[in-house]
Amino acid sequence: MGSSESVLPEGPAAKALQEMTKPKRIAITDSFWFELLKVQLPGMMKPGFFEAHYSEPTVLDALVRDAYFLQLVATNEHSANFRTFLRFWARLLHYFRTSPSDAKPCSFSAVLSLSLLCRCLLKQFAECFPAHELLFQLEQVPLHEEETETSKCQEGHIMVNYVGKHSQVKWPPTEATAATASLFVEPLCSLCPEDATALRDENCMMRVLPTGEHFSVAEAVERLQEMDVQEVVLCPSAVPHARGSVLRSVFREIVDFLLYSTFGAVNSTSPSLHGDSEAESGVQRNLSVSPTTMRLQALLHEILLLLSAVAAVKPQSSSEQESDWKSHRNCAPFQAAFEQRRLAEAAFRLRAEAAESAGQRLSSSKEPDVKAELEPKMLSISEPLSLPFLQAFSEVLQESAEEDEKVIEAADRNGTANAASHVKNCDGLTAKAFLATLLNSLWLEPHAALLPNPPKEVLDLLSARRSSDVDANAVYRGIEVSKMYLASSELMPGLPSGFVGDDGAAVEAGMAGKAISKRALLVLLLLVFYNPQANAKITMAFASLTDPRFDSSNSAAYATITAPLHFPKILRVILQKLLEPGYPLLLYCLVIKNASFRRYCQRNADKVLPALLEVLNNVSTTENKILAKAPAGVMGMLLAVLALTGDAGFCEQMSDVKLLDARTVLGASQRSVKEISLSSLLIVVILRLGHWNFGACRDSFFNRTVAAILGNLAAHGVEHVHWHTANRMLEVAGLLARNAVKLRNGGPSRQPSLGEAAEMHRSRMVRSLLTSLLRLVSSCLRMPRVSTNTQLVYALQKNYPPQFTQLEADPELGPPLMHVRTATDWFEAQCPATDDTDLDVEAQIARLQEASARLPAELMTLASVEGASVSAYAETEDASAYFLPSVWEAAQSKLPDHVCWSSSTAKS
Structure with missing residues (x-):
């Protein structure tokens, strides 16, 4: 990125920043702060600056650390200048956002430069201090405005x-x-x-x-x-609730800026959520330059994310431990605990398998936690870490209308004008609008290159009159950032000159849109997953989000939100990016937590299932290593399928929609399977996942989910079972039945050995999956569906698993097996199977179909399987702890190293 002289500001602007790092306290009313409006990073407004910065993020961080941070951290406790800088910067965001375009309080380059410097400095503070000390630096210094007689400590x-x-x-x-x-x-x-x-x-x-x-x-x-x-200060690990809190004021301004700028759910000229002082509709605001506005939005998201990563850890008492704790790095929350748990579970699996083969007994002295390890739970870590900054941000989004009035009153008293700008939050509308803004950032990202002057164009895209699903990617699919373009001397000092093409503005906007979407996705997942019990309003706001074109009953709720959601395009973006970290969890959130989106998906099985099954199928074919537990993203997609199959209409659609060739989902290496229904394809993929789980994870929760999906299909009914699916069902059922026969004897009455305990765990999984699969086979042979499932009848005639008869006396497995055998025997008596030649297959199936109309009613009484019902997934309080580590993993893989939980920082 060049030398410090060329990347950092020089002249009066540099002197102003150096002045801020000195011990002298500079009041917020001092004219000094206006000198910072002259601060501009060289090349900031030139195309490609941020791409060059993201490619070498440590360069600017190192320069800021050496030039400003080290001096600032040494003096801030006495000067509180960084705390004042945060107040000034938040106020600057407010004034820039609300000022007419012809009365700018400062240049956009100054706002962008100060925001980038703010992000760099906040990162340095967050890396240097644990939570309570960081809060002391940002909230509590200096302790007194000035020393007075009343504040002097009495003797003793x-x-x-x-x-x-x-x-x-x-x-x-x-x-x-x-x-x-x-x-x-x-x-x-x-x-x-x-x-x-x-x-x-x-x-x-x-x-x-x-x-x-x-x-x-x-x-x-x-x-x-x-x-x-003579003097001490209390430093809790929670952001103060006081209205003068600097961090809460910063959070409010960031929320407002994101709401009212590009991709924001509230138009910058809309008076609906503004206070009375901002009710001037029709005034053009300073938010009309798409690429630069989106760069600022990306920085604001980064600030939210790096503060969200600050974890409150339990302090230690000894001096040695205290020294280690003082150098704690707030990076990758949950990752250390999650990795430790993963390694422990993997080690246990290896010990269990070794003990099983050797026939060793369980030693309580060596394996005290064996019982806890045998049954994997939803919970990934026993005590989730506290994230006080993320919690404070969530609380800001949930502030009530009464609290907003207190904000305005406090602003009047304290002169903090930025606090008074916060939107009036009526019944959680701010939280709802902010969540909608984050979702808009995802589905509107492909349109970024088409938006030179938002928000008008954003609103046009959202308009019901233009609701067609034309893929905007086709418009600028050929636009790429060339090496010559990025090498321009105007981008970053020190780089060779190059040629800037005519597509420069579109490319800048497109790349800025991608930066926003990555960060918005992670902010959204953190808000939805973190501590939902304490953040009920966010959970309710997310659950109430809807596309007004599909849910007219909730259209009134969008009277004040000018940019509502677009479910078809949100779904398209998610399905196109399921292989990217984070997007499977977003699909899980929308399907599980939002009934309106779930209903939309259930009405569009043909759009949802093929892409979803393709990704799930790839997991079972490429992920062949031993895992401690199923990947959270795979688990999220599987739970989404479970929720969707709980609807009878969805299951009916799956049986009616057919793919020309299953290789579009199962892969080109598979044999050609023509004209297969989505329900048959789902069964094939689900059975493959269940088989994969036994070899890779033995995750009981994963196994129960697979069994529940099969149970839903059995309860709602499957038609047009494909011959490939029928053969696969009997193959897996026979394999499970062989294992069930071998394992059906009860476990030992004595304390089991380690190997015996692991085998009992496996046995429970086998029976659970086999029960659901047999109920599905039985349901396919019931009237009237049996007439469409004669491919399955033919497969039973040709290859009836012999282990089925050995399990007919089993109280749980016996009823569906008795029905399957009786139905198969009846068809065999009516239409004996012919020689195994392709010439006779179609004729035999036709005879079976004709005979199915004569199936006696008495036979159907055997098909009534007690205990079969529709399964539904209900989230528990452990769900967040299960999925949240994967959110941080997505952050590590999706964001560059300038965010404070980068992999290099985490390792250090």
């Missing part, structure tokens, strides 16, 4: 501070007991009742001024007796 007392409020505690206490620690906390809990829970939490720390030493509140009495201290 210790001053205890929190968010600018203080109390005095008499010291030393008469009796040093465990309850003495409450003396430091309870007075401030009374002053800040909204933060009482965080202050009383065991993770709340106490910071000694001016040394910066920190320890838990529980250790306060013992530690403070060892030192001469």
Whole structure:
């Protein structure tokens, strides 16, 4: 990216940034901050700047660290200049967004440059400090506006501070007991009742001024007796709820900017969600340059993501542990615990298989956790980490109308104009509009190159009058960023000159749109998955999102949202990107958590299933290594299929829709399978996944999901079973039946050996899958569907698994087996199978079809299988802990290394 002189600002702008890093405190009202409006990174507004930055993200980060951060972090505790910078930057976003285009408060390049510097500096702070210290740096410094008589500590007392409020505690206490620690906390809990829970939490720390030493509140009495201290500050691992919170103010401005700019669900000229002071509709705002606006949006998403990665970890008491903890890196939350769990489960699998072959007994001293490991649960980690910044952002989205009024009142008192700009949130409308904006960023991304002057063009795309599903990719499919284009000397200093083509603006917009979509996807998944019990309004807002063209009953809810969703294009984008990290989880969220989207998918089986089955089929053919558990993305897609098959109409569609050749889904290497119904194709893929699970994972939850899908098909009925599917059903059923015969004897009454316990676990999985498969076979032989499933009848005539008869006495497996054998015997008596030649197959099937009309009613009484019902997946509180690690894995793989959970940082 060039040298520091060419990448970082020079002259007066550089001096202003250096001034901010000095110990002198600069008030928010000081004219100094307006000097920052002159700050511009060289080449920022030239095409290709961000592509060059993303290709070498560590260059700018290193320069900012050396030039500004190291000095700033050394002085910020006394100057609080970075805290003030965040307030200024948030105010700048507000003024830029709300000012008419002919009255700009500053240039767009200044806003973009300061936003990029802000992101770099926030990353440095987040990497340097654990959660409670980071919150101290961003929220609590300096402690007092100025030293006064009232704030001076009396003799024999210790001053205890929190968010600018203080109390005095008499010291030393008469009796040093465990309850003495409450003396430091309870007075401030009374002053800040909204933060009482965080202050009383065991993770709340106490910071000694001016040394910066920190320890838990529980250790306060013992530690403070060892030192001469006059002042301490409480540092909880939660963002303050106070209305003066800098971070909450930043979150509000980011939300507003994303809502009202490119791809935003609320048009920048719409007065519907603005306060009264912004009700001037028709005024052209500073949001009309698509590529640059989208670059700023991408930076805002990055700031949300890097702050979301800050995890509150439990502190340690020893000095050695404390030293390690102080250097904690807030990167890739859940990843360390998830990786540790994965390796432990894989190691257990290997031990279990080795013990099984050797016949060893279980040793409780060596394997204390064997019972917990035998049955994999939804929960990936036992204690999910706390993400206080993400939680605070979620709370901002859920603020009520009454809270918004308090924001405005506080803004009037404190002069924080940016807080008053927050949209009026009526019944969670802000959360709903923001979630819609994130989804818009995904399906509108292919249109980015066509939007030189949003938001008008965005609204045209969303208009019901232009709801055709014409693929916009075809318009600019040939546009690519050439090496010559990226090598232009105007892009980044130090690079050779090149030629900028006429398609430069379209390419810039297209690449900026892709940057937004990646980040918006991750922000959306984090909001939906993180702590849904505590963020019920977000869950409800996501569940209520709908496409008004398909759900007229909810159209009134969009009266104030000018850019509603477009389900057909959202679905198309998801299905095209199922191989990319994150998109399978998005499909899971929309299908499981949003009834309106699920109904749309259930009405369009022909659009949903082929792409979904192709991806699922590839998993079972390419993923042949031993895994501790099924990949979360695969699990998400499978649960989506389970939810869709719970609808009878969806299952009926699957039987009616046929593919010309199954190789479009099963792969070109497979034999040609012509004219196969979607239901038959689904059965083939699901059975293949079930077989793959036994070899790769032995994940009982995965197995139950496969069995439940087969159970749904059995309950709703399958017609036109293809010969390939029929043979596959009997092949798998025979294999499972052989295992069931071998394993049907009960387990030992004594404590099982490790190998025996693993075999019992496998036996339960075999019976669960076999029961559902046999019920499906039985349901295909019931009237009136049997007349369309004569391919299956013929397969039973030709290759009836002998193990079926050995299991007819089984109380669970026996009923469907008795029906299958009786029906097969009746057809054999009516239409004996001919010689196994292709010339006789069609004639035999025709005879079977004609005979099916005479199937006696008495035979149908055997088809009533007790216990068969439609299965439905209901989310539990463990679901987020199951899927959230995969969200962070998607972040690592989709985002460049300038975000603070990059793989290189995580390894360090």
